[in-house]
Amino acid sequence: MRIVFCCTDTKPAPWLEGFRNALPGATVEAWAPGAAPADYAVVWAPPQQFLDEQPQLKALFNIGAGVDALLKLKLPTGTAIVRLDDAGMSVQMAEYVCYAVTRHFREFDAYEADIRQGQWSFRRPRNRKDFPVGVMGLGVLGQRVAQALRLFEFPVYGWSRSPRMLDGVVCHHGGESFHRFLSSCRVLVNLLPLTPATENILNRDTLARLQPGGYLINVARGGHLVDDDLVALLDSGHLGGATLDVFRTEPLPAGHVFWRHPKITITPHTSARTLRDESIAQIAGKIMALAQGESMDNVPGVVDREKGY
Numbered sequence: 001m002r003i004v005f006c007c008t009d010t011k012p013a014p015w016l017e018g019f020r021n022a023l024p025g026a027t028v029e030a031w032a033p034g035a036a037p038a039d040y041a042v043v044w045a046p047p048q049q050f051l052d053e054q055p056q057l058k059a060l061f062n063i064g065a066g067v068d069a070l071l072k073l074k075l076p077t078g079t080a081i082v083r084l085d086d087a088g089m090s091v092q093m094a095e096y097v098c099y100a101v102t103r104h105f106r107e108f109d110a111y112e113a114d115i116r117q118g119q120w121s122f123r124r125p126r127n128r129k130d131f132p133v134g135v136m137g138l139g140v141l142g143q144r145v146a147q148a149l150r151l152f153e154f155p156v157y158g159w160s161r162s163p164r165m166l167d168g169v170v171c172h173h174g175g176e177s178f179h180r181f182l183s184s185c186r187v188l189v190n191l192l193p194l195t196p197a198t199e200n201i202l203n204r205d206t207l208a209r210l211q212p213g214g215y216l217i218n219v220a221r222g223g224h225l226v227d228d229d230l231v232a233l234l235d236s237g238h239l240g241g242a243t244l245d246v247f248r249t250e251p252l253p254a255g256h257v258f259w260r261h262p263k264i265t266i267t268p269h270t271s272a273r274t275l276r277d278e279s280i281a282q283i284a285g286k287i288m289a290l291a292q293g294e295s296m297d298n299v300p301g302v303v304d305r306e307k308g309y
């Protein structure tokens with residue numbers, strides 16, 4: 001069995017060593033143009049040439065949860081696309097979102113600013129019932145985030161494509177209930193995949209439906225958000241702030257308004273990092289199962305190309 005590793009901006013050596021240890025019978029190599037075709041590939045943002053040279057690939061393992069960039073390439077038709085299924089990301093995402101929500105709700109950002117000015121100040125405690133949080137996308141990451149927010153006793157709403165049931169979370173699904181979902185929320189967390197159906201979904205019309213003082217946390221993809229619409233709603237005062245981890249262009253270009261807007265906190269696409277050991281264990285386990293005859297239908301994380309996630 002031949003496994004090829006082709007991940008842009010990732011040092012291959014520790015990954016190759018990890019896969020060789022986990023799959024001792026396999027040949028594991030970093031891709032170079034013209035190399036022999038592989039049975040399985042481990043990829044992140046591979047060049048088109050790599051895909052064009054793979055006539056016999058059984059599966060393409062993406063070392064991230066989002067496959068929007070991968071699906072824009074010309075992919076071999078019969079090959080299964082498998083994304084990371086949690087692999088240590090959901091706990092990081094829950095940490096990040098709970099931090100952003102509690103920082104805003106408890107006004108820790110304002111306290112930090114006061115302390116920097118040498119001021120020992122108090123603010124009136126706020127009622128968490130006035131801060132209902134909506135989670136868009138109730139998949140692997142969204143479910144974990146919604147459950148973590150419940151532990152802090154925020155009212156939590158969720159929205160997905162198909163019906164979902166989550167303890168303590170008011171779940172909506174589909175286009176018809178989207179506006180009802182939005183108007184129930186003051187804080188909105190985006191954990192949708194980027195697909196033709198979700199591109200630009202965070203825009204003037206949708207964000208204006210949040211309750212006054214609304215707060216956006218975008219941890220999914222920059223292509224979900226219409227940047228100028230967010231800025232307009234922040235400047236008009238309808239929205240109170242935003243925490244953004246993902247951007248249309250990454251790194252965020254110097255001079256972009258998000259760098260210096262007083263109501264926006266940014267982080268460099270770091271809310272849930274790919275963890276090497278967890279990812280290798282998950283992918284190697286799937287390759288072993290497939291090599292032993294497991295059906296692709298039973299492998300978690302196989303992407304539905306029609307749906308785009």
Ligand code: NDP
Pocket residue numbers: 064065066067086089136137138139140141142159160161162163164174191192193194195197198219220221245246269270271272273309
């Ligand atoms: P999943 O595929 O497990 O979940 C996706 C969820 O979105 C599902 O609940 C799905 O609905 C819902 N959904 C998809 N399309 C629609 C739609 N048109 N309308 C309503 N709901 C929709 O993905 P993950 O939770 O693993 O990851 C989500 C995204 O998070 C990734 O695609 C990636 O872009 C982003 N991400 C960001 C990271 C970061 O560091 N910033 C790290 C990792 C991921 P249904 O349940 O009905 O299928």
Ligand code: OXD
Pocket residue numbers: 063064065066067272273274
């Ligand atoms: C991912 C990401 O999709 O890192 O895993 O954004």
